[in-house]
Amino acid sequence: MRPLGEALGDARLVGVGQASHGGHEFQAFQHRALRYLVAEKGFRSLVLEAPWSTGVRLDDYLRTGRGDPLRIMSDELHSGYLFMHTREILGLIRWMRQYNIAHPGDPLRFAGNDSSYAGPQLYDRVEEHVRRAHPDLLPRVRELYRGLRPTLPALEYMIGYLGEPLDVRREKAERTAEVLELLRERTPKERTEQDHLWAVQHATAVDQVARQYAFDYDDPDEARRAMAYRDTMMADNTLWWLEQTGDRTVLAASNGHVYLEGYTPDYPVIQGGLLRRALGDDYRVVGAAFGRGSFLAADPSVADPSDTDVKRFSSGPIAPGSVEETLDRVGHPHWFVDLRTAPAAARAWLGVTRPKREIGTHWPRPPDQVNVLRSADVLVYVHQTRPIELLPRV
Structure with missing residues (x-):
């Protein structure tokens, strides 16, 4: 070696x-x-x-x-x-x-x-951070995440998600994006800055999955854009980890x-x-x-x-x-x-x-x-x- x-x-x-x-x-x-x-x-x-x-x-x-x-x-x-x-x-x-x-x-x-998948613990970690650091946001975050947290085994969840109508999948992506924006708008206190950074990244991962499923895979051009999006998000997540x-x-x-x-x-x-x-x-x-x-x-x-x-x-x-x-x-x-x-x-x-x-x-x-x-x-x-x-x- x-x-x-x-x-x-x-x-x-x-x-x-x-x-x-x-x-x-x-x-x-x-x-x-x-x-x-x-x-x-x-x-x-x-x-x-x-x-x-x-x-x-x-x-x-x-x-x-x-x-x-x-x-x-x-x-x-x-x-x-x-x-x-x-x-x-x-x-x-x-x-x-x-x-x-x-x-x-x-x-x-x-x-x-x-x-391509965000397990339920990511939603839990985002909500737990919001409960501790931004309790005024908790009702809105819970409402936006309502029905999104996986309750089925991962394979069933992924197949079922992609089988939903395109407008439903896109509406889900709008909700995950709003949670992410709500968190990004908050300035963390110095002692909670690391917790905030990780919570934003977990919310980012949830949003990435929703956006990945919001492409129209029946359209070849959209499918190629979906694959470009996937590799871009993989690179972004890797660079975030390095930093x-x-x-x-x-x-x-x-x-x-x-x-x-x-x-x-x-x-x-x-x-x-x-x-x-x-x-x-x-x-x-x-x-x-x-x-x-x-x-x-x-x-x-x-x-x-x-x-x-x-x-x-x-x-x-x-x-x-x-x-x-x-x-x-x-x-x-x-x-x-x-x-x-x-x-x-x-x-x-x-x-x-x-x-x-x-x-x-x-x-x-x-x-x-x-x-x-x-x-x-x-x-x-x-x-x-x-x-x-x-x-x-x-």
């Missing part, structure tokens, strides 16, 4: 990608990279492509030991997030908790940065969310590009690729997959002319290349846009067109993958 650490330099934020959400090796590498960066580079936070509410609950567990990570993950990680409801991620969380027990004065922190905690941080997500440029018109704006524009070289990207093997995914016909919709797939043969065709010729079992210092001939080859497998929630799908040199600072290559191990629900 030491040469990788040298390639990452003094970056404050390191995005570590996955070429397949459902491939074990990529979650295992994210864990290994975090452990190395904690021990050798002073990193202290992990931001995961997961709901903000998931991060709040798991961060509480890491800092205090309260709660059960199995229960938290079972409650929160559904639909596209179910690919993080895995034994691999649970092992990472448990390692972080053990680290905090051994280092009580220098804890590791955890955040989710995504905007608030001051931690050097690992961002773990799919390649498509950490890359510096997009590879599909369905995602016209991507988080990684926004982060590079905001942070410059303080944001470095570790992309991933693989040759062959198996992984978990859902059929493209299932928009919001449940655990039973997930199947084991095989990658099939490497496509002629693809990124993988050449990279698979390197003999090392697992290897990486520093794209910034690679020889000129390698950079020239990597700087051409070619087909590359980028497997998210669904498979099969056509290969994406990726310019590796413009997308990442480092590329990790795995010859063979096996599936992640999903956890049972509790």
Whole structure:
């Protein structure tokens, strides 16, 4: 790992990608990279492509030991997030908790940065802050949040929300936006400033989810704008975390969310590009690729997959002319290349846009067109993958 650490330099934020959400090796590498960066580079936070509410609950567990990570993950990680409801991620969380027990004065922190679900505890935390700090606002906040707090399991809630009429979803977004504005208008007292900042961020996360569902997904242009909004909010939440905690941080997500440029018109704006524009070289990207093997995914016909919709797939043969065709010729079992210092001939080859497998929630799908040199600072290559191990629900 030491040469990788040298390639990452003094970056404050390191995005570590996955070429397949459902491939074990990529979650295992994210864990290994975090452990190395904690021990050798002073990193202290992990931001995961997961709901903000998931991060709040798991961060509480890491800092205090309260709660059960199995229960938290079972409650929160559904639909596209179910690919993080895995034994691999649970092992990472448990390692972080053990680290905090051994280092009580220098804890590791955890955040989710995504905007497709807001658990009931976010509403509770906003209302509790309002009750303590701004009691005159409490009746109005409760009225605005009435009927919005999830009462169903997360997957049912998400499917049901998107199934509501568009005007209903947009009216909900107007209400969450009003709560956020009411909080932003208040000036906190010095002794409550931190509480206020966190309450505003929780209200922001609630509003982000409502706005995410307020797009018309039956309109292709609106759907693309929704995806641009999602990555913009992920970047905003990550930058807020960096500023608030001051931690050097690992961002773990799919390649498509950490890359510096997009590879599909369905995602016209991507988080990684926004982060590079905001942070410059303080944001470095570790992309991933693989040759062959198996992984978990859902059929493209299932928009919001449940655990039973997930199947084991095989990658099939490497496509002629693809990124993988050449990279698979390197003999090392697992290897990486520093794209910034690679020889000129390698950079020239990597700087051409070619087909590359980028497997998210669904498979099969056509290969994406990726310019590796413009997308990442480092590329990790795995010859063979096996599936992640999903956890049972509790």
